Amino acid sequence: MKLRALVTVFVVLATLVAPVTPGAAAATESAVPAVPPCPKAKAPKVVRSPRPTPPPTVAQHRVVGGEALATPGLVVPPQAPPPPKVTATSWLVADLDTGQVLGGCGPHEYATPASVQKLLLAATMLPRLDPTQVVTVTREDLDIAPGSSAVGLLPGGRYRVETLWLGLLLQSGNEAANALARLGGGPEGVAGGVRAMNEYARHLGALQTHAVTASGLDGPGQFTSAYDLALIARACFADSTFNRYVRTERARIPAQKALGAKGFQIQNNNQLIYRYPGALGGKTGFTDYARHTYVGAAERDGRRLVVTLLGAEPQPLRGWEQGAALLDWGFGLPPEATVGRLVDPGEWEAEPTPTPTPPSQDLPPAQVTTSAGLDDTPGGGRYVPLAVGAVLIVLAVVLVWRMRGSARRR
Structure with missing residues (x-):
């Protein structure tokens, strides 16, 4: 016995x-509820240059603002209603004043920014440049990709800095971006301006953002994330001059009599300010690789929310409409609802930059990243x-x- x-x-x-x-x-894993995935990026129809390759993942950068934000999928507060369906491959909604993150999808996933990168230029250079100063546009400022967005500034033309800002934020003028980066970049010109943008991004805690061009036109190694864009937007909307510019519906580019050119009117191409009650403004963007990108903010019942989205397709909703739908969802949540926070400027500056670990050839990056108590072999x-x-x-x-x-x- x-x-x-x-x-x-x-x-x-x-x-x-x-x-x-x-x-x-596999049976055990299937019993665990899966995190709802974000939409997948679509291949661009037009290819003018090699596809940008994202940098190696840095685990510490993915948890900036809270561990819940490290997910590649959807993250929302408990008992929150499902957010509206959008085509953006990543997005985030946050409170501009409290810094609370209300929800997002792949908030720390790398993506190409397109012209929403002009917000980083604005956050960096607005405090440096006198809006009343009259400056001369150079031929080098007009060195932009053929067919890309431009205001219509002329080489040799003389414009107030404020006019350049309006051309940048209303019409997404790439030549205006070059001129502003050059003016704020010191002896190094545009290169100095881009360097200053990257330094300011780190100051804000936007550790996944790296600018290569001042305008946001695609460049090798140029990336951001939905979370980083919210940090940058928060810095922008804290500036009263920026708020005035992005809510301007129309502006006039002055005549250049010495060049024989007449003046003309430009209009804000962000439809949110015309069609969304309480809109505070924002920025649109598009390139072949980035697809449609968008940043928008609005105020309702004393709350100011910002939405950022990357990698969106314009059907069935355009970028600003997807942003508006996500803002509606955010305003419907209670003020205490949160899944993370926007870090304060300077909070991460004292942190050493971790050395990125290239992904293993045998395992996907998520499996290579280890946590305490787990075997990474x-x-x-x-x-x-x-x-x-x-x-x-x-x-x-x-x-x-x-x-x-x-x-x-x-």
Whole structure:
């Protein structure tokens, strides 16, 4: 009877420590609710340059603002109604004043910014430049991609800095971006301006943002995230001059008599300010690779919310309409609802920059990243129960042998 009981105990222990087969693991994983994924990016129809390659993932950068924001999928507060369906591959809604993040999808996923990067230029250069100063536009300022957005500034034309800002934020003028970056970049010109943009991004805690062009036109290594854009937008909307510019519906580009050119009117191309009650303004963007990008803000019942979205397709809703739908969803949440926060400027400046680890060739990046108490060796977790099982088998054999010997002696 003792031998039979011992065998029974051994079988139970062996079952508990038996390695999980791939099929059983799959069944276990399927029992855990999956995080709703974000929409996938669509391949661009027009290819003018190699597709930008995102930098290696840095685990510390993905948890800026809270660990819940590290997900590649949807994150919303408990009991929150489902957000509206959008085509953006990543998005985020946050409170401009409290800094609370109300929800998002892939908030820390890398994406190309397009012209919403002009907000980083504005946040960096608005405090540096005198809006009343009259400056001369150069031919180098007009060195932009053929067919890209422009205000219509003329080389040799003389314009107030305020006019350049209006051309940048209303019409997304790429030549205006070059001129403003050059003016604020010191002796290095545009290169100095872009360097200042990257330095200010780090000051804000936008650690996944790297500017290569002042305008947001695609460039190798140029990326941002929906979370970073919210940090940048928050800095912009804290500036009263910026608020005045982005809510301007129409502006006039003055005539250049010395060049024989007449003046003309420009109009704000952000439809949110015309069609959304309480709109505070924002910025649109588009390139072949970035697809449609958008930043918008609005105020309702004393709350100011900002929405950022990247990688959107214009059907069935345009970028600003997707932003408006997400703002409606955010305003419908209680003020205390949150999944994270927007960090304060300077909060991350003292943190050392971690060395990125290239993704493993055998495992996707999410599996390479390790947490405390987890085995990061491919397949390593399977050897622990096998070792325990082997020890138990040896102990069981020894016990059986000793029991049999005791029985023979009796």
